Amino acid sequence: MTEQHEEPTEDSQEESEKAQDEEADGEDLDRIEPVDLSRFYESAFNPLKDHFKQQNSQLAGIISNAARVRAQWAVPRIAIPVPLGVGAAVETLRKQMADLTGFNDAIRQALEPYTAFQAERWQRLFSSMAEAVRSIYPENLRELAPGLDEMETLLVDEGIPLMWVPAPRTVQALLEAPDAATRRRLIGRRWKGITNDCEAVLEGVEHPALQDARGFALDVVDALRGGHTNAAQALAANLLDSLLRGHVTETLRVQLTRNDFKAKGIKFKLDDYKFKVACTFAPVWYAHAKYFPAKGDAIPRTFGRHPSAHGVSKLQYSRINAIYALMLVTSVIKFFDTEMPR
Structure with a gap:
């Protein structure tokens, strides 16, 4: 200096x-006073509260049902002795039960609207917050x-x-x-x-x-x-x-x-x-x-x-x-x- x-x-x-x-x-x-962002936060988050409550309730139901189904069809991790001659049939059934790809896809598809909506909402929210922060700069520094x-x-x-x-x-x-x-x-x-x-x-x-x-x-x-x-x-x-x-x-x-x-x-x-x-x-x-x-x-x-x-x-x-x-x-x-x- x-x-x-x-x-x-x-x-x-x-x-x-x-x-x-x-x-x-x-x-x-x-x-x-500096820029007061508290009202901005309130206006941005309050409209989302009811939606989050509803979506979270639906998501909890989906997860709960999934847990029950999974419990019913869960494959034991220990060996189960079976009578000679029926081993092949049991093995076929075990493989069918273990293949839960379709079930997992169903869960993913059920959640897609929820996650897509939230991603869009959060994107808009963060964009608005970024704009609010940039507003404290004068015009020549804003970008x-x-x-x-x-x-x-x-x-x-x-x-x-x-x-x-x-x-x-x-x-x-x-x-x-x-x-x-x-x-x-x-x-x-x-x-x-x-x-x-x-x-x-x-x-x-x-x-x-x-x-x-x-x-x-x-x-x-x-x-x-x-x-x-x-x-x-x-x-x-x-x-x-x-x-x-x-x-x-x-x-x-x-x-x-x-x-x-x-x-x-x-x-x-x-x-x-x-x-x-x-x-x-x-x-x-x-x-x-x-x-x-x-x-x-x-x-x-x-x-x-x-x-x-x-x-x-x-x-x-x-x-x-x-x-x-x-x-x-x-x-x-x-x-x-x-x-x-x-």
């Missing part, structure tokens, strides 16, 4: 003190449905946004890339397509409270296309900060952006948050790596909110970092658009 840097003292100390006794206006993301283990390196260790943007083909390429350097080059090569992806998602943002942010994010798109990458990165970095201050509580904002990796080796823990919160804000956490220019910290090459504000330089400002910043604000805006009450 790229080395993390500390934020200027005046920012971090002030935020830490405020976090103890103040809250900004906005949404507490911990109150946003790929990557697990957290697959995404963790990209989200937490490299700060690559994956929620809502980029498009599925780019996400797949990023997941299949062998290392961080390859992924960063891939984003750099596909910057035009990723910019288009961000624009498409931003155009679909409908919440009234997000229209100003949407407009500024589209300004970032225009700046990038016009070759004004420095302006695009600066606007996106400040827009990200404004979004967090405007739509989450102060305490939660500090929690989501407290990047102590350099000092304490503590990473953002995806399991501590609901799925969409974790995957949206892990790259935001990465972008808030602490950076103290007064302590002589080197300006990082990867995008960061603090070096964008306090370390303006050709090292920090670049087209690829502007793309990272645009992806971040697009992802965060769309998250709020889907979760904030109308």
Whole structure:
């Protein structure tokens, strides 16, 4: 993982003190409920209860009758002495009784409608469950449905946004890339397509409270296309900060952006948050790596909110970092658009 840097003292100390006794206006993301599948399970299983009861009763009858017939015609496993001269007749009868293939076929045929029906029902049930699980993913991840283990390196260790943007083909390429350097080059090569992806998602943002942010994010798109990458990165970095201050509580904002990796080796823990919160804000956490220019910290090459504000330089400002910043604000805006009450 790229080395993390500390934020200027005046920012971090002030935020830490405020976090103890103040809250900004906005949404507490911990109150946003995850997808509730309990009703889905109930609606899926309840219609089957009576059918299962009836079918199980019929099956029990079939098995019970089969057991009685089998007991009547069972062939002893011990030798039975027979009078001389009737051995051949007894052996013929024994073979006839032992040949229960027809009986077994009858049982199988009797069970076929039951097993076929259940297989069809279970297939529909599992398909519905799979669809419900996939629904927690944004549109660009729905068909790929990557697990957290697959995404963790990209989200937490490299700060690559994956929620809502980029498009599925780019996400797949990023997941299949062998290392961080390859992924960063891939984003750099596909910057035009990723910019288009961000624009498409931003155009679909409908919440009234997000229209100003949407407009500024589209300004970032225009700046990038016009070759004004420095302006695009600066606007996106400040827009990200404004979004967090405007739509989450102060305490939660500090929690989501407290990047102590350099000092304490503590990473953002995806399991501590609901799925969409974790995957949206892990790259935001990465972008808030602490950076103290007064302590002589080197300006990082990867995008960061603090070096964008306090370390303006050709090292920090670049087209690829502007793309990272645009992806971040697009992802965060769309998250709020889907979760904030109308």
